[in-house]
Amino acid sequence: MNKIERLAFVINATKSGAVELADLLAAVAQNHGVTVRMTQDYPIEAGFLEGQDACCVVGGDGTLLSVVPESVSWNIPVFGINRGKLGFLATYSVQEAQDEFENILQGDYCIVNRSILECDTKDGERSLALNDAVIKSADVSRLIGLRVKCGDDLVTDYYSDGIIFSTPTGSTAYNLSSGGPIVMPDASVLTMTPVCPHTLTNRSLVFSGNTELSVELLESAGNPFLTLDGSQRFHGEHHFPFKIKICKKALPLLQPHTYSHFRILRKKLKWGNAEDSNS
Numbered sequence: 001m002n003k004i005e006r007l008a009f010v011i012n013a014t015k016s017g018a019v020e021l022a023d024l025l026a027a028v029a030q031n032h033g034v035t036v037r038m039t040q041d042y043p044i045e046a047g048f049l050e051g052q053d054a055c056c057v058v059g060g061d062g063t064l065l066s067v068v069p070e071s072v073s074w075n076i077p078v079f080g081i082n083r084g085k086l087g088f089l090a091t092y093s094v095q096e097a098q099d100e101f102e103n104i105l106q107g108d109y110c111i112v113n114r115s116i117l118e119c120d121t122k123d124g125e126r127s128l129a130l131n132d133a134v135i136k137s138a139d140v141s142r143l144i145g146l147r148v149k150c151g152d153d154l155v156t157d158y159y160s161d162g163i164i165f166s167t168p169t170g171s172t173a174y175n176l177s178s179g180g181p182i183v184m185p186d187a188s189v190l191t192m193t194p195v196c197p198h199t200l201t202n203r204s205l206v207f208s209g210n211t212e213l214s215v216e217l218l219e220s221a222g223n224p225f226l227t228l229d230g231s232q233r234f235h236g237e238h239h240f241p242f243k244i245k246i247c248k249k250a251l252p253l254l255q256p257h258t259y260s261h262f263r264i265l266r267k268k269l270k271w272g273n274a275e276d277s278n279s
């Protein structure tokens with residue numbers, strides 16, 4: 001791949017050691033003639049990634065999720081160094097980052113495109129999500145009634161705690177906790193998983209990647225809301241119905257050539273007795 005000549009750092013300064021690590025890596029980059037820009041803003045300012053060759057996120061998965069709209073908008077590859085808890089998306093450990101940083105700057109990396117969701121609310125707001133779009137009621141003790149259509153075709157009506165619409169990347173997040181399938185990140189699909197549906201038969205559905213779903217509110221359930229990647233929220237009935245599909249654009253994710261999704265699954269989900277599941 002191309003050498004990195006302009007590198008942006010997005011730092012979650014609330015994470016211990018994040019600022020120091022970013023300063024260290026920035027100094028390495030500058031010694032290699034790389035132009036560096038840094039921010040601790042959350043979320044980052046619109047336009048921050050314009051003209052950059054890559055974006056290095058120092059924080060946890062939430063920090064990486066927060067740069068997704070900006071990265072997609074300018075098509076800037078992102079990689080994350082984990083200073084958070086899990087680091088499922090921010091997959092470089094501090095040690096790996098320090099060992100591999102100069103190679104990355106020299107172009108020794110690959111880019112994979114991760115599909116993202118595009119959500120259009122009734123009032124015309126469009127938002128993107130790398131993981132998921134989740135609809136729930138703010139009144140946690142009430143069911144929410146939602147009607148899902150696939151194009152013009154009725155899927156069914158759900159009475160549940162909510163519904164999670166997930167990308168393959170997001171399949172290992174809230175979707176997984178709610179019994180949804182783990183999906184390989186390069187699959188062109190969109191999953192839908194009801195949270196505690198009040199029926200014996202509703203399960204996750206996997207739709208093809210060119211599906212457009214629409215979601216209607218069946219009855220007022222006390223302040224319904226839509227959350228994208230766990231942060232951006234749309235409160236209220238006036239946003240319904242809204243539409244969800246896989247976006248034509250994707251998130252370019254920078255990975256080492258040695259990246260193995262199964263290794264990440266084994267390690268982060270503590271799978272089985274594989275030798276590397278706890279390392």
Ligand SMILES: NC(=O)c1ccc[n+]([C@@H]2O[C@H](COP(=O)([O-])OP(=O)(O)OC[C@H]3O[C@@H](n4cnc5c(N)ncnc54)[C@H](O)[C@@H]3O)[C@@H](O)[C@H]2O)c1
Nearest residue numbers: 061062085086087088131132169170172173174177229230
């Ligand atoms: N019960 C749950 O599991 C639950 C509830 C709410 C939100 N979430 C998830 O949290 C995500 C937002 O993450 P955050 O870090 O900003 O909030 P957070 O700090 O509340 O993180 C929730 C956990 O999800 C992990 N996570 C995030 N993306 C992931 C992915 N693609 N695969 C596997 N694990 C992932 C994070 O590392 C963290 O441990 C949302 O997109 C949603 O999927 C999960």
Ligand SMILES: Nc1ncnc2c1ncn2[C@@H]1O[C@H](COP(=O)(O)OP(=O)(O)OP(=O)(O)O)[C@@H](O)[C@H]1O
Nearest residue numbers: 011012013040042059060061062063084085086087
């Ligand atoms: N640059 C930032 N500055 C301050 N706060 C941030 C920044 N980026 C994200 N945050 C907030 O900090 C929260 C936690 O950060 P993050 O998700 O990165 O760490 P974590 O939850 O410990 O890690 P992980 O998600 O990998 O388990 C985010 O959900 C978000 O609210």
